[in-house]
Amino acid sequence: MQIAIGLYPEFTSLDAMGPYQVLQHLPNVDLVLCAEKKGLLPDDIGLLNIDIRHTFDEVPRPDILVPGGTITRTLAVAGNPVVEWIRAAHPHTTWTTSVCTGSLLLGAAGLLDGRPATTHWCAYEELASFGATPTEQRVVTHGKVMTGAGVSAGIDMALTLVAEISSPEVAMAIQLGIEYDPQPPFDAGAPSKAPRAIVEMLIGRPDLVRPT
Amino acid sequence: MQIAIGLYPEFTSLDAMGPYQVLQHLPNVDLVLCAEKKGLLPDDIGLLNIDIRHTFDEVPRPDILVPGGTITRTLAVAGNPVVEWIRAAHPHTTWTTSVCTGSLLLGAAGLLDGRPATTHWCAYEELASFGATPTEQRVVTHGKVMTGAGVSAGIDMALTLVAEISSPEVAMAIQLGIEYDPQPPFDAGAPSKAPRAIVEMLIGRPDLVRPT
Numbered sequence: 001m002q003i004a005i006g007l008y009p010e011f012t013s014l015d016a017m018g019p020y021q022v023l024q025h026l027p028n029v030d031l032v033l034c035a036e037k038k039g040l041l042p043d044d045i046g047l048l049n050i051d052i053r054h055t056f057d058e059v060p061r062p063d064i065l066v067p068g069g070t071i072t073r074t075l076a077v078a079g080n081p082v083v084e085w086i087r088a089a090h091p092h093t094t095w096t097t098s099v100c101t102g103s104l105l106l107g108a109a110g111l112l113d114g115r116p117a118t119t120h121w122c123a124y125e126e127l128a129s130f131g132a133t134p135t136e137q138r139v140v141t142h143g144k145v146m147t148g149a150g151v152s153a154g155i156d157m158a159l160t161l162v163a164e165i166s167s168p169e170v171a172m173a174i175q176l177g178i179e180y181d182p183q184p185p186f187d188a189g190a191p192s193k194a195p196r197a198i199v200e201m202l203i204g205r206p207d208l209v210r211p212t
Numbered sequence: 213m214q215i216a217i218g219l220y221p222e223f224t225s226l227d228a229m230g231p232y233q234v235l236q237h238l239p240n241v242d243l244v245l246c247a248e249k250k251g252l253l254p255d256d257i258g259l260l261n262i263d264i265r266h267t268f269d270e271v272p273r274p275d276i277l278v279p280g281g282t283i284t285r286t287l288a289v290a291g292n293p294v295v296e297w298i299r300a301a302h303p304h305t306t307w308t309t310s311v312c313t314g315s316l317l318l319g320a321a322g323l324l325d326g327r328p329a330t331t332h333w334c335a336y337e338e339l340a341s342f343g344a345t346p347t348e349q350r351v352v353t354h355g356k357v358m359t360g361a362g363v364s365a366g367i368d369m370a371l372t373l374v375a376e377i378s379s380p381e382v383a384m385a386i387q388l389g390i391e392y393d394p395q396p397p398f399d400a401g402a403p404s405k406a407p408r409a410i411v412e413m414l415i416g417r418p419d420l421v422r423p424t
Binding site: 012013014017018020021024031032033040045047048049050051053100120121138139149150151152153155156159160163168169171172173175176177178179180181182183184185186188189190191193194195198199201202 | 224225226229230232233236243244245252257259260261262263265312332333350351361362363364365367368371372375380381383384385387388389390391392393394395396397398400401402403405406407410411413414
């Protein structure tokens with residue numbers, strides 16, 4: 001099995017790097033980082049620059065994982081290279097998956113119409129515009145499409161994916177290997193849990209959390 | 213404040229990228245990815261190659277964060293560039309921090325002698341060899357030295373660090389921004405929680421989890 005993490009300029013680093021860490025030790029999986037063009041690809045703050053060695057054209061029949069980014073609403077239109085790559089590959093995948101606002105790209109590729117899916121908590125409206133039913137869960141599986149919530153949810157999504165692709169035992173071994181025994185110092189990771197003032201501050205900071 | 217994530221060939225990606233995601237939106241912080249040399253730097257599986265734009269020499273007075281990697285025991289010796297960078301910078305830092313086996317590098321720089329610290333659960337013995345007292349906690353703070361447990365613990369460590377550097381409110385805002393409301397599908401992220409057979413399998417797979 002080949003799993004391709006499909007990247008584009010201004011992707012959000014942890015959206016991609018959480019699943020990348022989880023999936024890299026999966027037995028019998030060829031993990032690939034790909035994008036429209038080879039060469040250096042910047043993340044959404046321009047500080048992390050990854051050397052891309054495979055183009056979408058070179059990876060036409062993968063299982064798919066797409067991260068999100070603040071740019072995704074702009075990219076989520078027919079004709080965009082990452083959207084067309086998803087559209088062409090999806091009929092042949094075993095799994096098509098996304099993290100955060102990556103689900104908007106799946107939506108633009110026509111994969112989510114009439115289906116439940118999730119995304120970053122700030123992007124439910126945009127997700128619904130593709131006909132999806134935004135679902136407030138950490139990971140949403142519908143048929144072969146698996147979507148994860150915002151940014152850090154990619155770790156939970158990837159472990160869920162490993163359990164499906166391989167086995168729960170392999171998922172647990174990977175979880176133990178990356179010592180994923182999360183103990184956040186605060187309980188503020190969802191809008192329903194964070195202090196109201198902090199939720200409102202973030203909604204007022206589109207550069208931080210909203211697809212623009 | 214300048215926070216430098218000090219990298220080296222064969223670092224573990226999520227060790228660095230978890231804190232990178234958390235710290236990048238911290239107000240008034242200049243975040244830098246640096247290494248011994250400029251140019252492409254491979255992670256421990258050689259698939260992620262980051263373009264390094266700052267050398268250790270160019271970042272002599274930062275606050276420090278070092279990730280771990282399966283290579284760290286080899287690197288954790290006096291004279292190694294990352295160790296000597298830590299040794300020279302540490303007297304001037306506000307915080308000196310590590311994730312996973314990055315604490316072995318702090319140990320080799322002489323920072324942990326007689327102090328409590330943590331590391332990946334497989335590396336307690338190596339940590340003790342530097343005079344540290346291995347402490348089974350997600351994040352250990354002793355004076356200005358903060359160490360995090362294995363790989364994914366860098367997210368918890370970085371949020372703890374943000375609360376110290378900035379405020380709990382800013383840490384909660386960042387946590388909500390990255391939707392860090394972890395819900396792992398299994399409860400197997402620590403040796404005390406995972407099935408015994410899985411713990412034993414991992415101990416028998418040094419390429420996965422042990423510094424070699």
